[in-house]
Structure formats: C-alpha cells, structure tokens
Amino acid sequence: MCFNSFFFLFFFMLINFFFFVYFIMNGLSVFFEWEIISFNSMSIVMSILLDWMSLLFMMFVSLISSVVIFYSKSYMNSELNLNRLIILVLMFVFSMVLLIISPNLISILLGWDGLGLISYCLVIYYQNLKSYNAGMLTALSNRIGDVMILMVICWIMNYGSWNYIFYFDFMKNDYVMFIISFMIIIAAMTKSAQIPFSSWLPAAMAAPTPVSALVHSSTLVTAGVYLLIRFNYLLIDMFFFKVLLFLSILTMFMSGISANYEFDLKKIIALSTLSQLGLMMSILSLGFPDIAFFHLLTHAMFKALLFMCAGVIIHMMNDIQDIRYMGGLSLYIPLTSLCLNISNLSLCGIPFLSGFYSKDLILEMVSFNSFNLMVFILFYLSTGLTVFYTFRLIMYVMISDFNLMMIYNLYDEDYIMLNSMFVLLFMSLLSGSFLSWFIFFYPYMIYLPFNLKLMVIYVSILGSILGFMVSNMGIYSLNKLLLSYNLSSFLCLMWFMPNLSTYGLSYIYLNFSQILFKNIDMGWSEIYSGKGIFNILKNYSVFYNIYQMNNFKIYLFSFILWFMILFIFFFI
Amino acid sequence: MNNNSNKMFFLFILFFSTLISISSNSWFGCWIGLEINLLSFIPLISNSKNLLSVETSLKYFLTQSLASINFLFMILIKFSLLKNFDMNNIISIMMNSSLLMKMGSAPFHFWFPNIVEGLSWMNNFMLMTWQKISPMILLSYYFNKNFLIFMIIMNLIIGSLGGLNQTSLRKLLAFSSINNLGWMIFSIMISENLWLFYFLIYSMMIFMMISLFFLMNMYFMNQLFINNMNFFIKLNLLINFLSLGGLPPFMGFMPKWIIINFLLINKFYFLTFIFMMTSLIIIYYYIRIIYSSFMFNYFKMKWMNLLMKNNMSLINLSSFISISSMILSTFIFM
Numbered sequence: 001m002c003f004n005s006f007f008f009l010f011f012f013m014l015i016n017f018f019f020f021v022y023f024i025m026n027g028l029s030v031f032f033e034w035e036i037i038s039f040n041s042m043s044i045v046m047s048i049l050l051d052w053m054s055l056l057f058m059m060f061v062s063l064i065s066s067v068v069i070f071y072s073k074s075y076m077n078s079e080l081n082l083n084r085l086i087i088l089v090l091m092f093v094f095s096m097v098l099l100i101i102s103p104n105l106i107s108i109l110l111g112w113d114g115l116g117l118i119s120y121c122l123v124i125y126y127q128n129l130k131s132y133n134a135g136m137l138t139a140l141s142n143r144i145g146d147v148m149i150l151m152v153i154c155w156i157m158n159y160g161s162w163n164y165i166f167y168f169d170f171m172k173n174d175y176v177m178f179i180i181s182f183m184i185i186i187a188a189m190t191k192s193a194q195i196p197f198s199s200w201l202p203a204a205m206a207a208p209t210p211v212s213a214l215v216h217s218s219t220l221v222t223a224g225v226y227l228l229i230r231f232n233y234l235l236i237d238m239f240f241f242k243v244l245l246f247l248s249i250l251t252m253f254m255s256g257i258s259a260n261y262e263f264d265l266k267k268i269i270a271l272s273t274l275s276q277l278g279l280m281m282s283i284l285s286l287g288f289p290d291i292a293f294f295h296l297l298t299h300a301m302f303k304a305l306l307f308m309c310a311g312v313i314i315h316m317m318n319d320i321q322d323i324r325y326m327g328g329l330s331l332y333i334p335l336t337s338l339c340l341n342i343s344n345l346s347l348c349g350i351p352f353l354s355g356f357y358s359k360d361l362i363l364e365m366v367s368f369n370s371f372n373l374m375v376f377i378l379f380y381l382s383t384g385l386t387v388f389y390t391f392r393l394i395m396y397v398m399i400s401d402f403n404l405m406m407i408y409n410l411y412d413e414d415y416i417m418l419n420s421m422f423v424l425l426f427m428s429l430l431s432g433s434f435l436s437w438f439i440f441f442y443p444y445m446i447y448l449p450f451n452l453k454l455m456v457i458y459v460s461i462l463g464s465i466l467g468f469m470v471s472n473m474g475i476y477s478l479n480k481l482l483l484s485y486n487l488s489s490f491l492c493l494m495w496f497m498p499n500l501s502t503y504g505l506s507y508i509y510l511n512f513s514q515i516l517f518k519n520i521d522m523g524w525s526e527i528y529s530g531k532g533i534f535n536i537l538k539n540y541s542v543f544y545n546i547y548q549m550n551n552f553k554i555y556l557f558s559f560i561l562w563f564m565i566l567f568i569f570f571f572i
Numbered sequence: 573m574n575n576n577s578n579k580m581f582f583l584f585i586l587f588f589s590t591l592i593s594i595s596s597n598s599w600f601g602c603w604i605g606l607e608i609n610l611l612s613f614i615p616l617i618s619n620s621k622n623l624l625s626v627e628t629s630l631k632y633f634l635t636q637s638l639a640s641i642n643f644l645f646m647i648l649i650k651f652s653l654l655k656n657f658d659m660n661n662i663i664s665i666m667m668n669s670s671l672l673m674k675m676g677s678a679p680f681h682f683w684f685p686n687i688v689e690g691l692s693w694m695n696n697f698m699l700m701t702w703q704k705i706s707p708m709i710l711l712s713y714y715f716n717k718n719f720l721i722f723m724i725i726m727n728l729i730i731g732s733l734g735g736l737n738q739t740s741l742r743k744l745l746a747f748s749s750i751n752n753l754g755w756m757i758f759s760i761m762i763s764e765n766l767w768l769f770y771f772l773i774y775s776m777m778i779f780m781m782i783s784l785f786f787l788m789n790m791y792f793m794n795q796l797f798i799n800n801m802n803f804f805i806k807l808n809l810l811i812n813f814l815s816l817g818g819l820p821p822f823m824g825f826m827p828k829w830i831i832i833n834f835l836l837i838n839k840f841y842f843l844t845f846i847f848m849m850t851s852l853i854i855i856y857y858y859i860r861i862i863y864s865s866f867m868f869n870y871f872k873m874k875w876m877n878l879l880m881k882n883n884m885s886l887i888n889l890s891s892f893i894s895i896s897s898m899i900l901s902t903f904i905f906m
Contacts, residue, residue, distance in 0.1 A: 544734050556635070
C-alpha cells in the first residue's frame with residue numbers, strides 16, 4: 001500500500017511539474033466547467049481552474065505527501081493498521097487537491113471540510129487521552145472556519161453563482177463583498193492558526209510525526225494562506241487586511257517567543273511553523289501575494305524535512321520528545337544531522353539556501369516600502385527570534401554534551417527514512433532559487449541603504465549568540481527565573497490563549513447547563529413527567545384495587561346499584 | 573368432567589348458541605341464545621375435582637344469569653310499553669348495560685378478573701374471545717350512543733389502571749381484555765365490519781399469547797423470570813406483547829390505527845386523547861414485564877430446562893404473522 005501510493009503520488013508530482021513548466025512558460029491557464037444543474041437564476045457548476053499557481057502547489061503537495069508516505073513505511077512499521085493511516089493521508093491529499101484547483105466556493109467547501117475532518121481523524125490516530133483532547137481542539141477551531149465559508153456561500157449567492165473569481169473586478173465596492181471578505185479572512189485565520197485561533201497548532205502535535213510533516217507543516221495550515229492569495233484582488237484595499245496584518249505579526253512574534261521556552265521537540269517545530277505562517281500572512285496583508293506564495297512553498301519544503309528529521313531523532317531516543325534528554329548527536333548520526341542542520345539553517349535564512357530567497361525578499365520588501373515602525377520592529381525581531389530558537393534547538397540536540405539520560409539506539413542507516421529525507425533535502429537546497437527563477441519574471445526593484453540591508457544579518461547574529469548562551473543553562477547555573485515567574489509563564493504558555501479559547505469560552509455555558517440539568521432534568525421534570533406520573537398512576541391503581549378485592553355479593557350489589565343510578569340519571 | 577367427548581359436545585352447543593343469538597330476528601331468540609350460551613359454558617369450566625374451579629363456575633353462573641334476567645325483563649318492557657325504534661331512552665340504556673354485564677365491561681366488570689383467575693388458559697381463551705361475540709353483536713342492534721361513550725371511557729381507564737398492580741398473568745390479560753373491549757365497543761358504533769376486523773385480530777393475538785403461556789404452563793409473572801426459554805420463544809413473547817399493546821410495525825397496530833382514523837374523522841377529539849393515554853399506560857406495563865424479563869437482566873436457570881422442540885413451527889409462524897402481517901396486508905388490500 002505504501003509503495004503503490006508513493007509511486008502514484010510521485011508520478012502525479014512529475015505530471016504536475018511538467019504541466020507547470022509548460023503553463024508558466026506560455027502563460028496559459030485552463031478552466032474546466034461542468035454544469036450539474038441549473039434552475040431559476042442559480043446554477044450549480046463544478047469547475048476546475050488549472051493555472052501555474054495551482055499546478056505548482058499541487059506539485060509541492062504531492063511531492064511532500066509521496067515522500068511522507070514512503071517515510072511512514074519505515075516510521076510506522078510497527079503499526080498494525082498502517083493501511084488506515086495511508087488511506088487517511090490519501091484522502092487528505094485528495095481534499096487538498098480539490099481545494100487547490102477549485103475556483104468556486106462549493107468545491108472549496110468540500111476540500112476545506114474534508115481537510116478539517118481528516119486532520120481530526122489523523123490527530124486522534126493514537127487514541128489516547130491527549131490525542132482526543134488535541135483532536136477536539138483542532139476540529140472545533142477548524143469548524144469555525146467551516147462555518148464562515150458556509151456563510152460566504154450563502155452571501156455570494158447574491159451574485160448568482162459560486163465562482164468567486166468572476167466577481168472580483170466588478171463588485172469590489174459592494175457591501176456584500178465587504179461581508180464576504182470579512183468572513184473569508186476569519187476562515188483563513190482559523191485554518192492558518194492566527195492569533196485568536198492559534199491554540200490548536202501546538203496541540204495537534206499529538207498526531208504521528210509523518211502526519212505532522214505533511215499536514216501541520218505544509219498543507220493544512222497553508223490552505224488558509226492559499227485561500228487569501230486567491231481572494232487577494234478582493235481584499236487588497238480593505239480595512240480588515242490591516243487587522244489581519246496586525247494579528248499576523250503578533251502571531252509571528254508570540255510564537256517566536258513561546259518557542260524559546262519550549263522543551264518539546266515537536267512543539268518547538270510547531271511554534272516555528274506558526275511563526276512562519278504569521279510571516280506569510282503578514283506579507284500577504286501588506287500586498288504582496290506572490291512573495292507570500294513563494295515563502296509558502298519554500299517553507300513547506302524545509303519544514304517537512306525538519307519534521308521528518310525530528311521523527312528520526314524521536315525514534316532514536318526511544319520515543320522521547322524532550323530536548324533536554326538529547327545532546328551531542330551530530331557526532332553519531334551524520335546524515336540525519338545533515339538534514340536537520342540544513343533545514344534549520346534554511347529556516348533561519350542563511351544565504352543561498354532555499355529559505356533565504358523568500359525570507360530575505362520579504363524583509364527587504366518590508367524595509368523598502370514605508371510601513372510603520374511597529375511592523376518594521378516586529379518583523380526583524382521575529383526574524384531574530386527565529387534564529388534564536390533555531391540555534392537553541394541545535395545547541396540542545398546536536399552540539400552540547402552527550403546526555404546519558406536515555407537508552408539510545410543511534411541507528412542512522414535506515415535508508416527508507418533517509419532516502420525520503422534526501423529528496424526533500426535536495427528540494428530544500430534548490431527550490432529557493434528554482435522557484436524564484438520561475439515565479440518572478442522580473443526581479444523586484446529594491447534600493448536600500450547599507451546598514452538596513454545588513455539588518456537581517458545583524459539580527460541573525462544576535463539571535464544566534466543569544467541562542468548559544470541560553471542553551472548553556474544547566475542545573476547549576478545561577479539564574480533568577482523565579483523573579484520573573486509571572487512574565488515567563490505568560491510568554492511560555494502562548495500568552496494564555498489556549499486557556500482563554502477553550503476553558504474561558506465554555507465555562508459559563510457548562511456551568512449554566514449543570515444548573516439546568518440538576519434542576520430541570522433531574523428535578524422538576526421528573527416530578528411532572530417521569531416519576532411523578534408513575535406515582536400518580538400507581539396510587540390510582542392501588543385505589544382501584546380496593547374496589548376490586550371484595551366479596552362476590554358486593555359485586556352483585558354494585559350491579560344493582562349501577563342500574564339504579566342509571567335509572568335515576570335518566571330521569572334527572 | 574374430563575371427558576373430551578363431553579367437552580366437544582358442549583363446545584358444539586356453545587358455538588351454535590352464539591349463532592342462534594346472532595341470527596335471530598326477534599329479541600327473544602337473542603335471549604334464548606344467550607341462555608344456551610351460559611348453560612353450555614358452565615360444564616366446560618367446572619371441574620368437580622378442583623374446588624376453585626367449582627367456585628369460579630358458580631360465580632360465572634350468578635353474574636351471567638343476573639344479566640340474562642335483566643335482559644329478558646328489558647326486552648319484555650320494550651315489547652309491551654314502547655313500540656318504537658327510538659334509541660335514546662332508558663330502555664336502551666338498560667338493555668345495553670345488561671349486555672355489558674354479560675361481556676365483562678366496566679362498570680360491571682368486577683367478576684371478570686376473579687373468574688379469569690380461576691380458569692385454565694384454554695377456558696380463558698374461550699371466555700375472552702368467543703363469549704364476547706354475541707353480546708357485541710346484540711349491542712350493535714340497539715345501542716345508546718351517549719351511554720356507550722361513557723362506558724367506553726370507563727372501560728379504558730379501568731382496564732389500564734387496574735392492570736398496573738397485577739402480578740398474575742391471567743388478571744393482566746383480563747384487564748387488557750377490558751381495555752380492548754373499549755376499543756371494540758367504539759368500533760361497533762362505527763360499523764360492524766370494523767368490529768369484525770378488530771375482533772379477529774384481537775382474538776388472533778390473544779390466541780398466540782395464550783397458547784404460548786399454555787405450552788409453558790405459566791400463570792404468574794415470576795414464572796417469566798425464572799425459566800430457561802430459548803431465544804425464539806422469548807422473542808415471540810416480546811413481539812406478541814408489543815403487538816397486543818398496539819406498537820406500529822406489528823399486527824396489533826392496524827385495527828387501532830383504523831379506529832383512530834375514524835375517531836378523528838368524526839371529531840371525537842377528547843375521546844381520542846383518552847384512547848391514546850390509556851394505551852400508553854397499557855404498553856408501559858407490558859414493556860415493564862418483557863424488557864426486565866428478557867432483555868436487561870434475565871436469569872438462566874440450570875435446574876430447569878424447557879424443551880420446546882415440537883412446537884417451534886407454531887411459534888415461528890405466529891411470530892412471522894405478528895411482525896409482517898401489517899405490511900403484507902397492504903399488498904393484499906391496497
């Protein structure tokens with residue numbers, strides 16, 4: 001099953017690649033449309049839009065999913081029901097492809113809901129209590145986005161069909177489009193885990209690692225960004241875009257800080273994904289959709305690679321995910337640490353790896369156009385934080401002393417996992433330049449003063465030094481953390497947003513429903529319908545039985561009495 | 573008397589007496605039929621070796637003869653004083669009440685659970701089904717609508733409330749029979765054909781239940797719990813009880829449905845409400861028995877084995893009829 005799906009998806013990726021090259025070189029885009037039913041003024045059509053953006057995204061999705069399925073053959077080989085996982089992953093890929101190629105909202109809804117549902121099934125795959133909780137959090141947060149898209153479908157019926165791409169140029173200033181754009185932004189924010197809805201992404205790390213590599217790094221969370229890229233012409237002058245800018249740079253900043261306090265390997269990577277998502281959303285809301293798309297694709301590559309390396313390391317550490325137990329691994333697992341280092345450095349934006357092309361372009365565009373001071377500061381600060389937690393991670397896992405705290409099995413020669421990582425390694429090295437040559441026909445004109453250009457490098461060096469120093473903290477180092485207990489718990493627990501969005505929202509209703517249940521369901525409702533009626537009937541029956549249990553002559557006498565009563569009644 | 577030939581003789585006369593009573597064209601002939609009915613039923617139920625059954629037959633004799641005397645008296649008054657066909661007068665009330673006493677309908681029903689307690693299952697079957705035919709048909713010749721509606725309401729209420737506190741299976745079926753009498757009396761007021769339909773289905777359901785109880789020799793409710801019946805017998809009993817209560821996919825729902833249809837067409841709304849609610853109480857009681865004895869928590873005794881190998885075909889057939897006859901009848905009739 002694994003091999004079949006791997007080959008199929010790889011082949012699919014090659015087809016997409018060749019079509020992408022052909023389409024982008026000739027500037028083609030193909031639009032298929034099947035009309036299913038048409039009544040009065042509403043027509044239900046199934047349409048497929050194939051232009052270079054959707055083909056490129058499909059190519060990346062199928063590449064990552066084929067590599068992940070191949071990887072999971074070895075990662076999950078002790079799983080009895082591996083076919084279940086493969087089928088779920090394939091359904092996920094199908095929903096994602098449906099989302100990518102659809103220019104009308106109904107098929108976007110199918111893909112969107114499918115993504116949410118299947119990611120729930122994948123998160124609860126291990127079926128323990130933590131997975132159930134995480135799955136519930138994931139599913140319900142995604143559900144808000146589903147509701148928003150449903151309402152958009154409802155509102156866009158105003159215009160006659162659900163193909164939104166036809167209405168951008170004509171209806172931009174309409175009130176209905178205003179509402180639609182608001183709801184689309186909220187839907188994208190739930191899917192891509194921006195600030196009000198960001199609690200599900202670290203919690204969804206309860207999923208198996210290949211699933212995290214596919215779902216939570218490159219495909220599910222970028223669906224929101226992709227939707228906004230498609231809707232970009234509509235949203236570009238609106239007020240909500242500025243709100244989105246604000247929230248996404250705060251997301252970027254917050255997750256960068258929280259990742260510095262985390263000690264769980266997968267959570268650090270999840271928070272780094274969250275930070276990069278904030279980056280993508282913010283550059284999108286500043287008005288550069290193609291740069292956002294570029295960063296989406298390169299980030300998918302190295303983040304999936306990073307998750308897979310994390311999976312290999314977790315296997316080696318006997319399923320421990322805590323980085324405090326790891327150390328000094330670079331000496332013993334050279335190939336895996338090669339992949340880990342390259343993906344980490346690409347994440348930081350080290351020159352000429354793939355992440356550099358997109359990140360550096362983003363930062364230069366932010367510096368070149370005149371945005372306000374807070375945007376500028378938070379962008380560079382978050383870049384510095386990215387380098388900070390990356391270097392902290394590298395120090396903890398790779399460079400510091402070899403901790404003898406766990407039973408190790410440093411087996412680096414698992415070539416199934418390694419081959420899949422090498423594919424992504426190749427792509428994560430080269431995809432930056434490759435994509436920038438394809439997507440940008442002409443380079444952006446950027447003219448910056450010298451120090452502003454080097455600001456990125458200053459911030460990165462500062463972050464790396466801080467990361468090195470922070471990771472040297474041990475049990476005997478003199479730190480005054482207890483003095484800043486409140487501040488550090490605020491920063492570590494993601495600014496308390498998981499608590500607010502789960503317990504804070506539901507507390508009132510759960511309390512109220514307990515009062516209702518106790519007083520009505522187990523109280524008055526029992527007296528007036530359940531036990532009460534039973535008691536009444538029982539009493540009537542007991543009362544009747546007094547008349548039933550009698551001598552026979554009483555019965556005969558009662559008959560005579562009845563006759564007399566009826567006789568008298570007639571004459572009255 | 574234990575001789576089968578004697579029983580056959582009296583059974584024959586019993587059947588014949590009902591036919592006499594129905595098909596006579598004078599009230600006098602009806603009365604004769606009722607008397608012969610009484611006289612031929614008494615030897616069927618009395619068994620001189622058992623004191624309880626003698627007492628039962630005596631009780632039966634006393635009540636039925638009282639009713640017959642009353643009936644004859646009212647007939648004679650009707651012949652001599654009132655020569656018209658007006659149905660809303662005192663004579664019709666009196667005639668109807670004597671016929672109701674013959675049937676065992678409220679408020680003259682007090683003898684009915686007592687007598688049923690003293691008879692065996694097959695005699696009970698006779699009492700509950702065949703003995704009701706001639707009074708019902710005679711009722712349909714000359715009834716007082718307002719009086720009968722009052723009687724119907726009393727029947728329903730007493731049948732449902734009295735059955736709540738019973739543990740003897742015979743008394744339970746007796747109260748259920750009183751309740752169903754209410755439905756049957758109403759169906760007489762609509763049309764005799766409808767009464768025939770209801771009566772046939774009711775007697776078939778009662779036959780299935782009574783034959784099952786007879787084969788397993790069960791007279792009390794605790795005997796339902798402490799035996800080792802196999803699954804199909806339990807299922808059959810479950811289905812029959814639910815069908816008797818009038819639950820939809822089973823056979824017993826069909827006549828009740830048609831009667832409710834007629835009730836609503838003729839705008840008897842309050843009466844519909846009483847029919848519904850008492851039906852619910854009856855079904856509550858059935859479900860209480862069968863669920864607790866067969867489904868939720870039942871004992872499997874090791875010291876008693878009920879081998880029912882020879883009778884499985886009858887049981888299967890009756891289950892099949894109970895479940896499917898409502899749907900099959902739509903193929904036949906519609």
